[in-house]
Amino acid sequence: MKLFLTGMKAMAVVMVLALPMVSQAFPNGLKVFKDTYGVQKGSALDKANCAICHTSAIKGDKLNPFGEDVAKVLKANNTRVLTKEMLASIEELDSDSDKCANIDEINADSLPGDAKSLPSREWATPSVAPIAEPGKVAAALAALKPRTLRADGAKVGELRVAIAGSVLAIDAKVYDHKVTAEAKEWTGAGVELAAAMPEAKTCSRLVFLPKSATGGEVQLYHNADQQAAPKCQWAVTPLKGYGYELTALIPLEVLQLDAKAAKFLFEAATTTDAGAQYTTLFGSAKGYTDSTKFGSLLVQK
Numbered sequence: 001m002k003l004f005l006t007g008m009k010a011m012a013v014v015m016v017l018a019l020p021m022v023s024q025a026f027p028n029g030l031k032v033f034k035d036t037y038g039v040q041k042g043s044a045l046d047k048a049n050c051a052i053c054h055t056s057a058i059k060g061d062k063l064n065p066f067g068e069d070v071a072k073v074l075k076a077n078n079t080r081v082l083t084k085e086m087l088a089s090i091e092e093l094d095s096d097s098d099k100c101a102n103i104d105e106i107n108a109d110s111l112p113g114d115a116k117s118l119p120s121r122e123w124a125t126p127s128v129a130p131i132a133e134p135g136k137v138a139a140a141l142a143a144l145k146p147r148t149l150r151a152d153g154a155k156v157g158e159l160r161v162a163i164a165g166s167v168l169a170i171d172a173k174v175y176d177h178k179v180t181a182e183a184k185e186w187t188g189a190g191v192e193l194a195a196a197m198p199e200a201k202t203c204s205r206l207v208f209l210p211k212s213a214t215g216g217e218v219q220l221y222h223n224a225d226q227q228a229a230p231k232c233q234w235a236v237t238p239l240k241g242y243g244y245e246l247t248a249l250i251p252l253e254v255l256q257l258d259a260k261a262a263k264f265l266f267e268a269a270t271t272t273d274a275g276a277q278y279t280t281l282f283g284s285a286k287g288y289t290d291s292t293k294f295g296s297l298l299v300q301k
Helices: 002-023 029-037 044-052 065-076 084-088 102-107 134-141
Strands: 122-128 147-151 154-164 167-174 190-196 204-212 215-222 233-238 244-251 263-272 277-280 295-300
Touching (some): 029 044, 134 167, 134 244, 147 277, 154 277, 167 190
Parallel strands (some): 122 295
Antiparallel strands (some): 190 263, 263 295
């Protein structure tokens, strides 16, 4: 009997010791994750806490798919101390198999380990101080988390947006392997921005057609009808390697948007690979005539 009790005590000790090992699998993980991605207080990721890597917010619960990928990279580096570089190495994975890369989910404040948590179609858009010229847009928006455009999982563009007074500020990085200058949309390199007020019957659309490292042509449409050349500032600069960065300052009135509104319908698209690939941010098939599948910009005053 004494031997049996001794055995039971030993098993209990093992079980007690095992729990901290599970709950502390990533002892610094939560802090590193939140610091790396600038998780805002009160956001979905902030509220999730341990559920970012576990199947629930309970410490020691089973790892979810994202947590399993974190565990793999820790094992590969023979450490239990997570770093931002390790997190970066799994950003392009789709841990929960929901057709959204981990980094896209994180940037959109959804959980990369939960297939039921998907990027919201509502995009919180901050208000920033007025920006004097397109050359200063990238620096002004650098701290913002981008939304990513993907074609068959491959990243073709990153977009940052903000409201600067009565102007929509845009920073678009387009990863185009075959940048070609064409005067007609959808046949060469292009960035398309479409917007509308909720319940509006008219959708405004700007099409930027880069022709060189210094600019190109911009076209304005109301639904499918082309309008006079719009008054907006924009610039194009080559990206290192391939592709280009387009920065723009677009008066809200050009897009027929009310500067006092708290919400705009919005879609963005890129044309890449000499017109062969057309990619939209929110999945609109015909953004130039139909805004029903647009996402929304929620203006943060």
